[in-house]
Amino acid sequence: MNRAVFWDIDGVIRHNNTSKENGCYYCLSYDQVDYINGIFKAHKYLQDAGYKIFWVTMQNCIKEGLIQLYEVHKILMQMDKDFENGSIIVDNYHICTSDDESDESKVIAKYKGIESLSYNNDIDLSKSIGIGDRKHDIDAYKMAGIGITIQALNLHGDREYPEADYHYTQNDFLANLESLEELLLRIHGCNDIPHLVRIVENFHHVEKVWGDEYWITNDEQYCSKILILNPNHISSLHYHIEKCETFTVLAGVVKVTHNDKVTSYIRGESVLIPPEDEHRFEAVSSPVVILETSTHHDDDDTYRLEESK
Numbered sequence: 001m002n003r004a005v006f007w008d009i010d011g012v013i014r015h016n017n018t019s020k021e022n023g024c025y026y027c028l029s030y031d032q033v034d035y036i037n038g039i040f041k042a043h044k045y046l047q048d049a050g051y052k053i054f055w056v057t058m059q060n061c062i063k064e065g066l067i068q069l070y071e072v073h074k075i076l077m078q079m080d081k082d083f084e085n086g087s088i089i090v091d092n093y094h095i096c097t098s099d100d101e102s103d104e105s106k107v108i109a110k111y112k113g114i115e116s117l118s119y120n121n122d123i124d125l126s127k128s129i130g131i132g133d134r135k136h137d138i139d140a141y142k143m144a145g146i147g148i149t150i151q152a153l154n155l156h157g158d159r160e161y162p163e164a165d166y167h168y169t170q171n172d173f174l175a176n177l178e179s180l181e182e183l184l185l186r187i188h189g190c191n192d193i194p195h196l197v198r199i200v201e202n203f204h205h206v207e208k209v210w211g212d213e214y215w216i217t218n219d220e221q222y223c224s225k226i227l228i229l230n231p232n233h234i235s236s237l238h239y240h241i242e243k244c245e246t247f248t249v250l251a252g253v254v255k256v257t258h259n260d261k262v263t264s265y266i267r268g269e270s271v272l273i274p275p276e277d278e279h280r281f282e283a284v285s286s287p288v289v290i291l292e293t294s295t296h297h298d299d300d301d302t303y304r305l306e307e308s309k
Contacts, residue, residue: 001124003266004091005046006114006141008132008152009057013039014079016156025156026061028071030078040086042180047088048284049188049253050264051129052121055093056113058106058136063097092117103136110140118144127266129187133157138164148187150180189251189267190286193228196250200226209308210235210281218297225292229254229283237280237306245273245294247281252288254281278305 010016010026015034017027027033047053055076061067072095080090094113098105118125130141133152138161141149151157151164160167166187168179185191203226204215210233216224223243229235229252237257247256248270255264256271257280265271273279281290 001122001127002052003050003127003129004052004054004118004121004123005129005131006054006056006117006146007043008134008137009055009076011133011154011157012036012131012152013055016154026059026066027075028061028067030075033075033079035082038180040083040088043083043088043090044086045181045184045285046129048255048264049184049266050255052091052123053089054091054117054121056096056110056117057093058096058098058110058134060097060101062095069095091121103139106134106136107139107143110136111143114140114144114146135161135163150183185286188253188286189289192251193287193289196226196289197228208235209233210283211287220296223292223294223297225294225297226250227281227288227290227292229281229288229290231283231286234282234309235280236304236308237278238302238304239276239278240301240303242275242301243295243297244275245292247271247273248291248293250289250291252283252286254283254288254290256281280306 007013013036014027015036016025017032043053059072062069062072076093083090094117096109096113098109117123125145126147128146129148129150130137130146131150131152132138132141133154135158138149138151142163148166149164150166150168151161153160153167153169166183168183200214206213206215211230212228214226216226249265249267251267253264253266255262257278258271258273259278263271
């Protein structure tokens, strides 16, 4: 199954239009779209972490007669092109309207949108993230079973909602994306890395081009190591004739090339590499800690096709 990020739009991806003359909460034309600082970077970070990207937006301005449904679609499709120009794929979006303005109605409407996107895209909601600025956003994410909820705090959203797992602040509509990135690093366990290093630093250490390798044990049948990859580094493309390996991510997000397939893995996920399968690892934007569990390691059983860098 896939994992995904479900983004609210108004107050999260683009500024609310309330600051404009005669403005309302919604953007009623593309020329009113004002992207929050750093939002493309945040989308790219999550896409590189292996998350599908979905927008789920409450647009009761349609029911209020302020705009037609096809006009909302037009605005979102133009926004989609903006993200595509930044090498970001928005997998799909869902436009919600509620029967009334109560939180209960909005939660149900948003929940149905999340369920539809999830069902049609084989999403594991327990490994997914929901980001919104309103109480009903967080409640809808929780109702759908989304594992991690993040509330963006801004001038026109709701006050800090304790049911959200994390919060980040937008000061006068400017998103503090450094704080959001810190939250994402915490989610992926990157803040645990100094502690993990202290645990393994007394083991046998091998310095690598891509980082550090700590040997826990290597006997005739069994080997265990801790691999610490530095950001923007990549291991050699290699294979083993005898060795069979399982890699489990303890912290960070790692891209694994396994034969011709590239997959991103996050903390708690594992991949099995049988003998003779080509493989390599890449830490994209943050450090990565990996537990390697394998059969006996022999340096002569490593055949490199491309060097580390």
